[in-house]
Structure formats: structure tokens, C-alpha cells
Amino acid sequence: MSTQEQSPTARDAALAKMLAEAVDTCARCGFCKVSCPTYPFGGGFETFSPRAKVAFLKDYFEGRDVLTPEWVDRLYRCTTCERCQTVCQTAIPLVALWESVRADIVTKGLGPMPAHKKLRALAEKHGNPYGESASRQSQWLSPEHHPMEAADILIFGGCTASYRMPSMLQTGVTILTRLGVPYAYAGGEEHCCASPLLRTGQLDVAGELIGKNLDLFARTGARTLVTPCGGCSKTLKHDYPVWAEKLGKPFDVTVRHFSEVYVDLLRQGRIKPSVAVNKTVTFHDPCHVGRSQGLFDEPREILAAIPGIKLLEMPRCRESSRCCGAGGGVKANYPQMAAAIARERLDEAVATGADTLVTMCPFCQGSFSQAIKESEASIGLSGLEELLLASLRQ
Amino acid sequence: MTYQEAAEHAFGQAVSFDPQILRSYDHDLGEMPRPLMALIQHRPHTVVVARSAADVATALSLAKRYDVPVTPRGQASAGYGGAIPSRGGMVLDLSNCNRILAVDADKNTVDVEPGVVWEDLSRALAPHGLDNRVCPTSAPSSTVGGWFAMGGVGIGSLRYGSIRDSVLEIDVAGLDGTIRTFAGADMEPFHQTCGGLGVITRLRLACRPAEAILPLAVRLPDAAAAARFLETLATTPAAYSASLVNAGYCALRAQAEGHRPAITSGFLVSIALLAPQADTAAIARLASDCGGEVLDDAVAAQEWEGRYYPMRIKKIGPSALVGEFFIPFEGFAATSADLTAALPDDAFGLEAFAVRGGKLAVLVYILDDAKALLYPLRMAKAMIPLRLAARHGGAPYATGMWFSALAKGIYGPDKYERIARLKTARDSRDLLNPGSIGGPWLPFLPIISLSRCILWGTACLAPLAARLSYTRRRATKHPGATA
């Protein structure tokens, strides 16, 4: 179990070599340790920190250590929030490392975690990890919405938004509708973007789902994919081009998170927020929107354009924003840890004195909505698009 | 009750004997060859995660009762072996003793637990209109207690001196389980002695008013000009911090980060001025008098923003041998010239901090590969900078376990005697970070210090090691990295 050929080489030799070399450069500075949201949940022991995981992986790649069930568990206690990677002294692509090792773990039959296996089974059977039927995928569409058969823009709802937290998706599409921006929607045919499967190392089934979506995108002829979800937009932007090449399928589209679309519309003068929304808000940068896609200014530009909004920043914002705890399969398998991380972030939001916590990812919204309920915190929760819509004249 | 039962009774979930957990506590920043590590019991048998001063006191009395060596550990971001156990035993992880206890905005002081991280402290002081006077460039992770126990200089040292000069009072836990307060000269023995006389559980720090910082970058043609420039700069009222790097360092960092080097010859001095008092025209005149020039604001901003990333060049190493020393301004040019002559075939970078009182703390990075066969031999190169500096008035930077044989030279004879007396009185069985004061001993010959052997060995091997240059195996950026 500890030999070179059992490291991630078989899957992607070049990537594995690069990562094995990258761990050599670790300066052991500990910047990643102090910024990791999951490290404190290992009882305060160094071993649960990204730095210790890198040290372990260095030994593992060099055949001096073995993957025990305890190490597998530790390697899955990571939300792939990218904070460690942002602060890394030697710029090690740590998230690629975590994901690559998880894939290796799965290949060897040592993982993933039980909840992740369930996600897989559901995704294989239903095309989404919630086990929902395809017929319910477009349930969020309201009578006001008029998707076209084909259009330049294809709305990619994403599973969490479509089945669990539809408000952002719904509102975003309402805004497009009211502005008369044409869009298509393939409700019922959309498959999970595969983010939860990629992040938990289940590449085979991820590849199948991605393949189906690539076929769908090609069929619709869309030029732009627009999604409200941080996880979907990250995956579509960063993983799909690689997989398209791997699968030999075309992927000639631009991917945009909804916030990018709003900013364009604002700059073009097509949206003119004019109704005052008198709220004092604080904005949570979702990891996979902010750090993964660099969308830090866009939400702030939108908030600044809405009359009546006062923004109070949390001390940890933008690149150093704290994770909501949901990503990387953590919420599925370690719900208590995920909830505690969300509560910590919620406390930061409450401490600003803002009356509303604003996000732009259904995943984060789900985490915070649960945290607010459980802790009875006196703060409201809103998607960015909801505020934007409220500021537009009917 | 056995030791293990007592430890579990006292600490519950906060103690571990699990070998998988313990393996994370057997190293620090330095990359030492395995044969050398094998000479000490570098892996502890127990780790205790302390969360309060009371936990520290309990751990120490337990250690005394069961005769267990204890190694305190902040973030293990120092590379002198101080946080590595030399006789196994217990590692006391202090990184979770990290509360800010009290801020006194009238007296400009703050009381902190030892595990508070410098950057967090800076953030917490901001609402009080205060900031750290000094901090190491490892501020995003390293702890207040660790830096005081290690001793050092860094950002702000041009104006405020070493960490010692900014600590007003400390609480120290001893093996008898009591915690006593020390201030002024009584504190001195606990500074730089790596927890060998007790574990620091609280520090009172002097803070500075949180004034805005104006970064400037100046290129100087050579080391003599750089030293001359710094000498005058040190007398400027607005001068807060100054560090310099040579063109070699700039080239390596540019290669690591994938851009063009800020300078291609000479030295780049990065200055941090207290903005309200800054007179940039005067600095420009001074630079020009020394044959230099003020560089673009963008370079200055980039240097200041990148101040916590001195080891980025490791990316093209992948390892780096580090030689460190203090040198008076007047000895810098000669040392720098000697270094270039002594390491003609090596990619080395030089970085230095100006320190109040007219000296520089110099770090020399020599790229290498810890996995290479000849690495243990080439490691002797890390001692070359200090040896050359000694010819020009230089002195060692810090002790830790690996350089404990240099302690007398670092502390001075008076402090050394005082430490030795206190060690006998407080810790006659050498349980408190054994090896950090005077040791560790060779396992097969426990009258000879390993640290002394390292000094002898590296002295003998240095001429040979200097000839063994290392060819880098790659020079690419890691794709996919966002930082």
C-alpha cells in the first residue's frame, strides 16, 4: 500500500508527478494550518492540519508511510475551500493535491466515506445526488418565466438550487425575464455538474455525468452557461474543459456565475436599481465563487449599486473569507463539523452588527439558514439577487 | 496510577499517545538529514494540547512526577530544532493557548497567551488604535511565545529592536506546577532559551500606535552602498522597518513567481515608513547620495505585500539550506563579498533585516534538494555564512537545539552563567526542553554534545561542501496555484 505505483500515478501521471514534487517544496511555515477551518476540529492536534497532511503525503508518496483508515478520514475532513492554497508560502496547489489523493483513495477501495457512497449511488440512479426525479428539476420555474427552446444563454440550475434552495435561481431567472434577456433551460435533462463526486474522488461516475452534460450543452447550441451556484460554476469553469478534452467532447461555451451577468447588465445600464432597500448587510464570499473564480468585486459592485444598502465587511472577507463548512463532501459526511463551521462564520456575520447576511451560493445559503435556525441568531439571510430584484422597479 | 493513566485523567481528549498523531510533532521548519535525526529521540511519546496556563502547569507537574522530558511548541516555524524533542517524552502544543487577555490602550500594552499568532494580534489590536511593534515575517502563523523563547528580529526591528525589547512582563510555569511573573532583567534568562527554564504562559507586550505605513523601494549598487544607506536611514524619525535582498534573491523569487526580477544587480532595500512623518524626498536624496535610486511605487507595494513570503524561492529548490547571522553595518560589505567568493556555483539569495543599534540580521538561502544523496554533505554549506561573518564582527542569530553549543557566544558570559545556575535550580534533571541549553548529547557518548559535533563536522566538511554545487532539477511554477 505504500509503494510508488500505488500513489495517484496510474490515473494521471503528470499531475501525480507535479504534486509529488510540489509537496517537497513545503516550507512547513504553518500558514495553511492557522487558516484552515477544519483543523480545529481535530482536537487541536497538528496532525489534522493541512501542513501535517502535506508532510504525511510526502512520506506516503515516497513509500515511507501507509494510508490508514484514520488518514483517509482526515483527508476527507476538508471542505476544499482553497484557503490553505491561497496562503501557501510556496504556492502548492493544495486543493488539487487533496482531490488527487481522494481519487487515489477511491481507486484503492479505501474510500470514499459512507455518505459519499450514497451520493454516488443516487447520482448514478437519478442523475443528481439528492435522489430527486428528473421531473421535479424544473419545479422552481414560475409562470412568469419563459425559457426558450434555444438561446445564447443556457441556465444551468444545479442540483442544490433546483431541488433544495431554489430562491437564488428563481430570482436570477426572474431578473433576466423582466429585462427581456432570452435564455434557454433544459429542466429535466440537466445532470449533476459532478462537483460532489469530483471533490470526493469518485471520478468514474463524475466522468459519466460530465459526459452527459457535455452532450446536452452541445445539443442546445448554447454559447453561455449561467448558474447561481458556486460549486457548479467552479466545476463548469475549471473541470469541464479538462474533462471535455479527456472525453473527446466539445465544450465551446463561456461559463458565468449569475453575479457576473448582473454586473454586465449594470455596467451596460440595462439594470437600474432605484428602489431603496434599506438594509445593513454583510457579505459572505463563497469559497468556490471568491477564491476559486476571483469574483470578489462583482458582488460588492452590485451591493453598491442598490440604493439604501449599507455594507459592513466581516474582518475575514474576500481572499481570507472563512468557509461555510459545506463544500468538499464535508456536510454530507461530517454534518456536525460542517454545522459548527457555519455557526462560527455566522457569529462573525452577527458581530458586524449587520441585519442581513448576504451570499451568492445556494450551498452557503443552506448552511447559514440551518445555522440561523439552530442558534436563533438575530440576523436575516438573503441571496444577492433577491436584494437586486427588490431594488428594481416592477 | 501509571503515567499514561495520569495524563489521560488530567487531559482527556487533549492528550494523545497515538503514533499517527505523534509523527506530526517530530520536526520543525528545518530539513535535517535522517541520519542526524536518528541520533536524537525526535518523536515524542505524548502530545498534550494545552488550552490554558493551568493546563501548562498541570502538564509540567505531571512531567516532573513521572520524570518525563517536555518540549514546548508554538507553531514549530523556527528551524533550529528547539521545538523538536531530543529525548522523546512529551510535546506541549501551545498553539491553542491563543487568547488575547487584555488590551490597555492608555498604556499601549497587550497581555496575551503564548500561542497567539502575530498577525491575529495585529488584527485584534486595530480597533484599539494599536499594532505590534515588531513581528517576524512568519507573522501569519508564528506565536508570540515562540518568538520570545527563540529570540529574533524582523519587521519593525529598525525602530524597535528585537522581540526582547517589546516584552514588558512574562508569566512562566515551572516543573513544580507554579506560575511566576518576571519583568525587566529577571525576564532575561527566559528569552532565547527555548523553554529550557520554563514554559511562558503569558506575555505583556508594548504596542505602537497603529499609524499607516508607506512602503518605499530603493536600489543600491552594492553592499557597501546599501549599508551606508541603512546607517543614515536608521536615524530618520519616520523609519519603521527596513530589509534588503540581493539581486540573486530577486532572480530566484522572480523565477518562482513567474515574473521579471525587480532588480538585476546590486541590492533592493524595502523600507516601511510611518506615513504621517514620511519625507520621501529626503529618502530619494539619501538614495542618490549613496549612488542608488528610488524604484517604482509598484515595486515597493509588491515588496511590502510579499513581506510574509520570504521562502517562496523554495519552490524552485525544492529545499533550501539557510545560514543566518548578525553583522554590524560596517562588516556587511566584506561578508557579502566573501560569500560570493565562497559559493561561486550556488544559486543563493541573501535577505537581511536592519536592526536598531546598527546591525543586520542576514539570512542566506542556498537552494538544494533534501532528497539528494549528497544533501547531508552539502548541508555543511549552511554554516559557511556564519563562519565568514565571524571574521567581520558577525555573531550567531539563535541557538535552539542544533546550535546550543554556540549559546555562550549568543547570550554573553554573564547571561550564560545565570542561565546555567537557574537550570540547575529549576530543572536539575534536565526535563525542560532537554538539549536546548547545552545539549543534546550523543546517544553512544553522552558526554559529547551533538550540537558541538555538528559545528566540528560542518567546519571540516565546509570546504568540500562548497565545491559540491547543486543543479536544480526544475524551474517551473506549480500550475493551478492561485496564490
Ligand SMILES: Cc1cc2nc3c(=O)[nH]c(=O)nc-3n(C[C@H](O)[C@H](O)[C@H](O)COP(=O)(O)OP(=O)(O)OC[C@H]3O[C@@H](n4cnc5c(N)ncnc54)[C@H](O)[C@@H]3O)c2cc1C
Ligand atoms: C516564513 C518564515 C519567516 C520567518 N521569519 C522570521 C523572522 O523574520 N525573524 C525571526 O526571528 N524568525 C523568523 N522565522 C522563524 C520562526 O518563525 C520564528 O522564530 C518564530 O517566532 C517561531 O515561533 P513559533 O511559534 O513557530 O515557535 P516554535 O518554533 O514552535 O518554537 C520556538 C522555540 O520556542 C520554544 N517555545 C515555544 N513556545 C514557548 C513557550 N510558550 N514557552 C517557552 N518556550 C516556548 C520552543 O520549544 C522552541 O524551542 C520565520 C519562519 C518562517 C517559516
Ligand code: SF4
Ligand atoms: S481546502 Fe480549506 S478545509 Fe481543506 S485543508 Fe485547505 S483550508 Fe483546510
Ligand code: SF4
Ligand atoms: S502553507 Fe504551504 S508551505 Fe506553508 S506549511 Fe502549508 S503547505 Fe507547507
